Amino acid sequence: MTNEPAAVTGATTSAVPIGVYVHFPYCLSKCPYCDFASRAEAVIPQERYTEAILRELKTQSARFAQGPKRRAVSVYFGGGTPSLWEPKLFARVLSEIRALFDVEAAAEITLEANPGTTDEGRFSAFRAAGANRLSIGVQSFDSHQLVALGRKHSSGDAVRAFQTARAAGFKNVTLDLIHGAEGHTTATAAKDARTAVELSPEHISAYALTLVGLAEEVPMAKAVRRGELVVPDDEVQEEMGHAVRAELLKGGYARYEISNYARPGFEAVHNSLYWRGLEYAAVGCGACGFVKERTDASVGKRWQNDRSPEKYMARVEETGSGEASSEQLSPEDHLKERLFTGLRLREGLDLAALERDLSLEVRARFETEIETLVKQGIAERSVSEASDILRLTERGLDLHSEAALRFF
Numbered sequence: 539m540t541n542e543p544a545a546v547t548g549a550t551t552s553a554v555p556i557g558v559y560v561h562f563p564y565c566l567s568k569c570p571y572c573d574f575a576s577r578a579e580a581v582i583p584q585e586r587y588t589e590a591i592l593r594e595l596k597t598q599s600a601r602f603a604q605g606p607k608r609r610a611v612s613v614y615f616g617g618g619t620p621s622l623w624e625p626k627l628f629a630r631v632l633s634e635i636r637a638l639f640d641v642e643a644a645a646e647i648t649l650e651a652n653p654g655t656t657d658e659g660r661f662s663a664f665r666a667a668g669a670n671r672l673s674i675g676v677q678s679f680d681s682h683q684l685v686a687l688g689r690k691h692s693s694g695d696a697v698r699a700f701q702t703a704r705a706a707g708f709k710n711v712t713l714d715l716i717h718g719a720e721g722h723t724t725a726t727a728a729k730d731a732r733t734a735v736e737l738s739p740e741h742i743s744a745y746a747l748t749l750v751g752l753a754e755e756v757p758m759a760k761a762v763r764r765g766e767l768v769v770p771d772d773e774v775q776e777e778m779g780h781a782v783r784a785e786l787l788k789g790g791y792a793r794y795e796i797s798n799y800a801r802p803g804f805e806a807v808h809n810s811l812y813w814r815g816l817e818y819a820a821v822g823c824g825a826c827g828f829v830k831e832r833t834d835a836s837v838g839k840r841w842q843n844d845r846s847p848e849k850y851m852a853r854v855e856e857t858g859s860g861e862a863s864s865e866q867l868s869p870e871d872h873l874k875e876r877l878f879t880g881l882r883l884r885e886g887l888d889l890a891a892l893e894r895d896l897s898l899e900v901r902a903r904f905e906t907e908i909e910t911l912v913k914q915g916i917a918e919r920s921v922s923e924a925s926d927i928l929r930l931t932e933r934g935l936d937l938h939s940e941a942a943l944r945f946f
Contacts, residue, residue: 553609556602557811558635560591560613561822562620563847566655570688570758571719571747575824575845576618587823587847588627590854592634594821597858599638601829602819610641610819612808614648615669621651625663632668639819646671646710646807653691653699661706671710672703678716679733680726686719688758700737710804712741717778719747719758720767724774728781735789740804744782745797746775776936794884796935813883815876815895823850823860828867836866837896869896878942886920886929901926907944916941 561575564587568578602608613635615628628649635641648671649664656664661672676696677687684691691699703711713734717727734742747769749759761767770778783793791799795813798806811818817838820827824845830838843860844850850860867875873896880887893900901908908928911917916934920927934941 553607553640555611555811555816556608557612557614557808557816557818558610558639558641559808559818559820559822559825559827560615560620560631560635561617561820561825561843562587562615562623563618563823564622565617565619565652566622567688567690570761571716571749571753571756573751573753573756574616574618577847582622583847583851584624584627586851588623588630590851590860591631591821593858594854594860595631595634595638598819598821598827602639602817605831608640608817610635610639610645612646612648612811613641614646614808616648616650618650619652619655620649621656621660621664625660625667628664628669629667636668648673648806648808650675651699651703653695656699656702658702658705661702661708665707670708671712672708673712673714674699674703676700676713676715676734678719678722678726678730680722680730683719683722683726683730686721687716697737700739710741711739712743712806713737713739715742715744715782716747717744717782718770718775720769722770722778724777724781727778728785731782731785732789735785735791741798741800741806742786742791743798744779744786746779779936792884793932793935796882796938810883813879815872815879821860823847825860833866835868837869837872838867840865840867869898872896873898873900874946877945881917881928881930881942882935882938884929884935886927888925888927890924890926904945911941911944 563576564579564582565576566578568576613632632647647669649669650673652675677689678684679693679696681693684693700711700713715730715734717730731744749756749762753759758767762769786799787793791801793799794805798809817829818827820843822843824843826840826842828838828840832838841861841864844853844862853862854860876892877887889900908917908919911934912919915931916937917928917930930938930941
């Protein structure tokens, strides 16, 4: 199996590209900034959870078998810490996905891992089972920052995790960084980026610490509100972002999305599906999926599974599905999402294609907003007979939320 990511548009047929997401909620410890559906457990119910995943996969494959022919170009195992899954059980799940879905031969198969949770033997087993991309949650190489972020690994563990991935045969590795926790400075953020570049992974994600939205209820956010922690303000976070970007660009990584950088050809396939408004099957505790089921009032359905592992497993055992809530997306709702997510990408958003896809007027409706963004140097527009691309400039990517909200 190749380690090169498959094209989002599909490789050899007209099949609609989709992703398959599998959530593994268990961790060795719960980070104080994490708002994902994850749980620290000393004893993980490996067999029971795997059986629930396998049963739900059958339900989801039936849902995606309806309508147009679909082909999975990405399978993503997220969490939590999926590298805690027993490799033989991981292999069973991936084998079932290949049996139930039409999976592209060169599909991107990503496994998230945290430093200190694997050794070369386990990495090799995951690689042998079919994983061809590894996402390592380094967050920082600075010992003080790792403590501030509640991470249990050391800087040395992070470096060893990368080296172990290489030794196990992974030729597509991404490292995750976070800047903006208590005590973080622009200098240390830049140093983190330099250290990551020196390791030479294929992809680097560099996120600013976020304590809004769902994250408002995490322990770190509550501690900040109580005045027990002080994190860098927005201006300092922006300076950190510039410093990190400068190091990554100098190291040969292109910024293809607000917080993501890659060597040529190694842009994340799975996340690109989300940003482009495409479909994704989703199984596991807390997983969210999206399927297009066009009606007069809706373009598709989004659903979310139970965030509690126990409730999720019980629900699947009873019904075959972990779905706890869902919503039908109107064309207007989907338009807003497509504008917001599509403008995250450096390549921009094809407004003409968006109009065809949603059967909605976009360009005439938002002509004033588009012209203003272009005049202010926040966006640029490229028009041809076949397309009408609106993309944010480098400055515009830093102001993405402000720019996108003008369309709302």
